[in-house]
Amino acid sequence: MFYIAENAPLFWALLKGKPMRYSGLILAGLAWFFCRSIAMAAPLELVTLQYPPYQYEENGETKGFVVEIVKEAFRRLHQPINITLLPWTRSIKMIEDGSADAVFTAYKTPEREVFADYSKEILMPQVVSLFVLKGSPIQFDGHLSSLASYRFGVVSKISYGDVFDSAVKNKTITELDETFTGEKNIEKLLAKRFDVLVSNKYGALDILKRHGHLDKVRELSPEVQTIPSYMAFSKKKNLAILRDRFDEVLLAMKKDGTYQRIIASQQNKN
Incomplete structure (x- = not known):
């Protein structure tokens, strides 16, 4: 997965000091790269269980304060996601066999660490x-x-x-x-x-x-x-780099107060 925000400095460095004819070519390449980046950002398939007030379905919509935290984290990563509520046994199996990308809110166990890359930052x-x-x-x-x-x-x-x-x-x-x-x-x-x-x-x-x-x-x-629970990414999907970026964003949300505001807002609704 590639994002223009991460690579823009490279393009601007190339653009600086170049003649106009080259600048036009570079800008055209930048536009192509931007479109390609968006196309490559396929939705991430996340699975979890029906577990209110953390995550649950209401009127066809997935809700809960952990769901809102997860949505905000991936929004900051410019990564679209799909969240599906399933029986927990099936969710864990899908991470093990790679038919889903990540699961939350998962406790860390030695058995699961064999097939799952856990976030280092505690989700909940x-x-x-x-x-x-x-x-x-x-x-x-x-x-x-x-x-x-x-x-x-x-x-x-x-x-x-x-x-x-x-x-x-x-x-x-x-x-x-x-x-x-x-x-x-x-x-x-x-x-x-x-x-x-x-x-x-x-x-x-x-x-x-x-x-x-x-x-x-x-x-x-x-x-x-x-006990802490985490976002756990399927090792079969080779998402360790995304896991690290998720950790960075989740930590930033805790530092800027977003994490606590989401929890307080959802608890007040209940």
Whole structure:
């Protein structure tokens, strides 16, 4: 991908001090290069999951404060994008096989780093919490081993950070009830299909609020973990250079206040 803004200094250096006849040729070349650059900027195919308030679809439009941050970053890069909401398992598979260019908001795991180039800049820090039904006697002391006898509801192929993931891997947590969406996971908690829901805190609260179930569920304290999530680019698409440019723009957005303004604006809407 090429952009005229990056290469304009080269053209102006060539133009400086040249006779008029050469200047005309150089300007014609500049116009050709500009048109070619636009044509070559094919839309980047981004995938993510339905995960309000971060990213979600409403009336056929993809919304959410992470979506707005991503759109602004690629707008600054003059890079058109398409964002498609899919089940998370499919999204990750598409990054692995190269049928999509990048995925967000992805936790970093050793398994995914094999096929994904993660942004170095954090796209969104996320809080992982546990939820139970309002009348449940379950308490949390900060150690997942104290909940080992309970059944946990999770979304398939979702990483919940190294604290929870390690508890599953080392068999501290053995009873898992898997589904494919956060909404379905909460439905199953309300139906008493499992004992403890593990979820992104604000994602779960948003779903509960939208469906009028906030008074039926209780968040356990303390939180399990606060973990960073990233934009992850498919290694099969060789987008490491674009990943680096995305990092530069995202950092600039944080420094100039745009990042914080987008989050505040979206939260006020909710």
